Amino acid sequence: MPQQPASQPSPLDPRSASRRRFLGATAVTAASGLVTPKAFGAVHSGGSEKLRIGLIGSGGRGKGAVSDAMNAGKDAVLVAMADAFSDNVEAAHKELSATFGERVQVPEERRFAGFDAYKQVIESDCDIVFLTTPPGFRPIHFKAAVDAGKHVFMEKPVAVDAVGIRQVMESARDAKDKGLAVGVGLQRRHDDLYNKMVERIWDGALGDEVLYTRVYWNGGGVWTRPRTSEQTEMEYQMRNWYYFNWICGDHIVEQHIHNLDVSNWIKRGHPVKANGIGGREVRTGKEHGQIFDHHAVEFTYADGSTMMSQCRHIEGCWSQVSEFAHGVNGHCNLGGGMFYDRSGKATERVRKQGENPYVQEHIDLQKSIKDSAPLAEGETGAVATMTAILGRLATYSGKIVEWDQAIESDISLAPSTYAFDADPPVLPDDQGRYPVPVPGVSNGWTA
Numbered sequence: 001m002p003q004q005p006a007s008q009p010s011p012l013d014p015r016s017a018s019r020r021r022f023l024g025a026t027a028v029t030a031a032s033g034l035v036t037p038k039a040f041g042a043v044h045s046g047g048s049e050k051l052r053i054g055l056i057g058s059g060g061r062g063k064g065a066v067s068d069a070m071n072a073g074k075d076a077v078l079v080a081m082a083d084a085f086s087d088n089v090e091a092a093h094k095e096l097s098a099t100f101g102e103r104v105q106v107p108e109e110r111r112f113a114g115f116d117a118y119k120q121v122i123e124s125d126c127d128i129v130f131l132t133t134p135p136g137f138r139p140i141h142f143k144a145a146v147d148a149g150k151h152v153f154m155e156k157p158v159a160v161d162a163v164g165i166r167q168v169m170e171s172a173r174d175a176k177d178k179g180l181a182v183g184v185g186l187q188r189r190h191d192d193l194y195n196k197m198v199e200r201i202w203d204g205a206l207g208d209e210v211l212y213t214r215v216y217w218n219g220g221g222v223w224t225r226p227r228t229s230e231q232t233e234m235e236y237q238m239r240n241w242y243y244f245n246w247i248c249g250d251h252i253v254e255q256h257i258h259n260l261d262v263s264n265w266i267k268r269g270h271p272v273k274a275n276g277i278g279g280r281e282v283r284t285g286k287e288h289g290q291i292f293d294h295h296a297v298e299f300t301y302a303d304g305s306t307m308m309s310q311c312r313h314i315e316g317c318w319s320q321v322s323e324f325a326h327g328v329n330g331h332c333n334l335g336g337g338m339f340y341d342r343s344g345k346a347t348e349r350v351r352k353q354g355e356n357p358y359v360q361e362h363i364d365l366q367k368s369i370k371d372s373a374p375l376a377e378g379e380t381g382a383v384a385t386m387t388a389i390l391g392r393l394a395t396y397s398g399k400i401v402e403w404d405q406a407i408e409s410d411i412s413l414a415p416s417t418y419a420f421d422a423d424p425p426v427l428p429d430d431q432g433r434y435p436v437p438v439p440g441v442s443n444g445w446t447a
Contacts, residue, residue, distance in 0.1 A: 054126030057133035072362035172378025181374030184381030206327025221313035243289025278395030398439030
């Protein structure tokens, strides 16, 4: 495998991302002599090259990612779409067509539905594949896209179990070998304010070292969708994917990953162990599947420093989505752009400039493809996801969980068969309730 130049940080070291726009570099460059795919696709009659997007996962995040990519570059066009459900495809096609007009070039024969619909998008003439399905499918889709030689943008998280994480890591290495660009939807790494704040921390604004971090995603929770009489159990869980670990990973993985990743970014690595508490206090209905409504985790890094983490889905409680870092000189609020001394007095405000980070991540990705210097964010996305999985294992089991032990697990949460008439990995009891992990009893992976 081509080796990264010694002068550049590793894929786990976010200095590569933070300096990208200021130094005109990408996170990881292709090795000398590596043959890369053509930057953008076929030259149209107007003389301009187009970046042809194939969308896999046509729900809200898929529509959002395509919109961000279209706003990032006028040469981006949508040429193929897929989703497990045809109604999602048609609704997304209608909405995107109304917004972007002729840049949505997806006739009926390139709109696909079903579990295997991703294959048809990948087989199309798209240059880049957007993977925006629920995360349980990400390892399968990512491997298929890389094997086919496609550039990739994939949403976070990138897996729900260690088996999937290892598959993503392998596919990320294959993508590097092929010179394929891989972007991951951890948009804070493309946010001007966060980049400046991390740079200031690394430059010593908090002292010689970061002693601990605090990260939060506390809110009221997300949607539920009612069961209908004609649905199979598989379709019901697919429609309500947020509440089943085989497809979502719990909200600590699906949502809190953003905040956990910021701490990893600051620390230039990942935790080596975690312990935590969590449970279901309020969101306990049948419609809430099997996930917890709160998690509190203490992660420990190799240098002994800690990350204290909270995420909660309970209305009427303290809401907070933020990240803080503490050192001997004081602390900072990264999203707020503020530094404080040890007495709590504000000492510095960092101002944000530049593009919306959801758009900026696509600007950076498209530029890397044009410049044949492809982004390589797959490993970073895998490490961030595994950090969140580690936290889930700690809260579900109630035990201290080591990173090395967790990432080597061969427990897969995936179903044995992907079909609407097949059984998903978890089934309700005769009261319609699903198995829920019990700390002290559960092994962390399963209930």
